Amino acid sequence: MKELDDANASLKAAHDERERDYEEEISKLDNAERDLLDRISKLNGLKDETAKRYGNEDASDDDIVNINAGGTIVDVKRGTLCQLKGTRLEALFSGRWEKKLQKDSSGRIFLDVNPTAFQAIVDYLNELSISAEDDPPQLPRVNEEHQHILDHQLELFGLRSSRHPESTVLNQKSHFDLIHDWLGKGDSDFKLLYRSSRDGSSPITFHSKCNSQGRTVTFIETENGLILGGYSDVSWSTPTSPYNPHRNPHRRSIGGNTSSTQSHSNEAFVFVLSGEHIAAPCKLISRDGSNIVNNSGWGPTFGRKNNISDLLVTYGNVSLNIGKSYEALPFGDAHDLSNGSFKIKDMEVFQVVEKPGNKTDNESESDNLRNKLLQVKRIDKFTDNINQGINTKWTSLQSVESKVLALEESFKTEEQLVCSLAGGSTKDIISLNVSGTRMTTMRDTLMVIEDSVLARQFDDTKWTDQGSAKRALKEWEPEDVSKWAKGIEGIPESVAESLKENKITGRELVAxxxxxxxxxxxxRPGTLCLLIDEINILKRANQDHVTLIEHSPYCFGLILDYLRLKHLHAQGLAKEPRLPVASDPQLSRYQKVVKYYFPGDSSKLLLG
Structure with missing residues (x-):
């Protein structure tokens, strides 16, 4: 009997231990979910507080927002500007910062940006608003001369990170961030090597463009909406000679077939980002170290076991048997991924190139925060169904935290963006007539390079034009309005008192x-007519003062765009801009204009 009692005790102990392990895992999941919900609640609370303090309580998606973008007037609905939730652009025009946004003398929101690039963004948003979810427009492009400026604006407004390649397959910022996290190699550039929609689906073309390129990442979109791919730190190649183990000990032939070789790597992985039955993005690493297959008749191929690859591309199709050489999916519903073939809608291969540190302050902080993301915890000590359930929950939590973190990061940069890009006083908006072309910018932009002619000309401690020596009419308080009325000959003092009692501001006065x-x-009719006449005189006197710039709009525009980017860089909102590049017909003239405004060594800052 003692033997049976001992066996029962041992069984109960094992059962109790398993129960404790299960309860511990469930407790970890519950705690992680609760923490995420608390963070979401806290973030929403901060947004509500900001809206109460600075916001427009009546803001609506149907509002028409009037924007002065560098001198060009752009009218667009608030809902169009705010449709990409979590972006800086959405934050800027959401209404919660309305009282802090800088206005020009006509009450329009002023943005010190290149108008051509900003209009391209608005055009993209207009198209996005009428596009189906499965057919979104590509990010905007402009002529080559302005493209780098547009790239800066896309990054500035959070529509694209400098970390992200121009991909036709991946269009979610969270997916790009995950890829960077999974690479774990610091900041990287992505150089497009191959795109099937552009280059065709022939394996020969793939190898001709992608062989011997070092680290690469492959993105695949299937016709049924599956987004997946793989990363290799080993160069792709085309086997052309009999296998020689002494030439490359990290490669081995497959089944004696000299046209295929398999390369060993400890870093390669495949990934699944989205699609039907995909609970959350997941990274799957190799289980046996045999990761990359090169075959002249195949495209990118990952894994090979018993003559079956986890991911094999050939002539516009991708065959999936995930779970052979690489880890299996942590959730159990996507059976097609372990035994299926799909037609490719588009496939891209990017070279991954490490670049020197040139991050903005915000990007560096984001990277530090992103390293704290929940790690997917693979559980294999319970039954298959329980393991799948727990692993699916961990993967989902990781995906949700990535989105929450993106929202937290976006909110932290909102106020900095508002103050640096769209904050300030009306009197610091400078209107320029550049040989007939209207350009508008900020005083600080023109003064970003010290000791330049522009910095001296527009120094508000020395310069009295454009309202710098007096308070702008739109900024008048009721006391200013009353004082103005008292100074008008023939106007009874009771009129000034009435304006003050009704708290009429300068903006209201001109209306x-x-x-x-x-x-x-x-x-009294006479008083009314006299007041209307004086108000009209006041309006004309306070119209924007425009400074004439007698130089080529093309050349001065290049200078102004560079100064705008330099100013944003100084605020930590953009990377160091490249030097302006003038077209050959304008090069000589551009150099002269630069040397006029930036004499001596300061011209080297723009000319190199």
Whole structure:
């Protein structure tokens, strides 16, 4: 009997231990989920507080937002600007910062940006608003001369990170961030080597463009919406000679077939980002170290076991048997991925190139935060069904935290963006007439390079034009309005008192007509006519002062765009901009204009 009692005790102990392990795993999942929900609640609370303090409570998606983008007027609905949630652009125009946004003298929101690039972004958003979810527009492009400026704006407004390649397959920022996290090699550039929609689906073309290129990442989109791919730190190649183990000990032939070789790597992985039955993005590493297959008749191929590859591309199709050489999916519903073939909609191969540190302050902080993401914890100590359930939950939590982190990062940079790009006083908006072309910018932009002619000309401690020596009409308080009225000959003092009692500001004053004045209790016809006449004089006197710049709009525009980017860089909102590049017909003229405004050594800052 003792033997049986001992066996029962041992069985109960094993059962109790398994129960404790299970309860511990469930507790970890519950705690992680609760932490995420708390972070979401805290973030929403901070947004609500900001909206109460600075926001427009009546903001609506149907509002028409009037924007002065570098001198060009752009009118667009608020909902169009805010449709990409979590971006800086959405934050800027959401309404919660409305009271802090800088306005020009006509009350338009002012952005010190290149208008051509900004209009391209608005055109993209207009197209996005009428596009189906499965057919989104590509990110905007402009002429080659302005493309680098547009790239800066896309990054500035959070529509694309400098970490992200121009991909036709991947269009979610969170997916790009995950790829970077999984690479774990610091900041990297992605150079497009091959795109099947552009280059064709022949394996020969793939190898001609991708062989001997070092580290690469492959993105695949199938016709049924599956997004997946793989990373290799080993160069692709085309076997052309009999296998020689002494020439490359990390490669081995497959089944004696001299046209195929398999390369060993400890870093290669395959990944699945989205698609039907895909609970969350996941990275799958090799289980046996045999990761990359090179075959002249195949495209990128990952894994090979018993003559079956985990991912094999050939002539526009991808065959999937995930779980052979690489880890199996952590969730159990996507059976097609372990035994299926799909038609490829598009496939891209990018070379991964490490680049020197040139991150903005915000990107460096983001990287530090992103390293704290939940790690997917693969569980294999319970039954298959329980393991799959737990692993699926961990993978989902990782995906959700990635999205929450992106929202947290975006909110942290909102106020900096508002203050640096769209904050400030109306008097610091400088209107320029560049040989007939209207350009508008900020005083700080023109002064970003010290000791330049522009910096001296627009120094508000020395320069009295453009309202720098007096308060802008739109900024007048009721006391200023009352003082103005008292100074008008023939106007009774009671009029000034009425304006003050009704708290009429400068912005409201210029909007008053005869009916409005009567509502304030001013009834005498002569007084009404005199007031309307004086208000019109005031309007004309306070119209934007425009400074004439007698130089080529093309040349001065190049200078101004560079100064804008330099100013953003100084604020930590953009990377160091490249030097302006003038077209050959304008090069000599551009150099002269630069040397005029930036004499001596300072011209080297723009000319190199």
């Amino acid at each position: 008053l007509n005869i009916d409005g004045l009567k509502m304030l209790g001013i009834e």
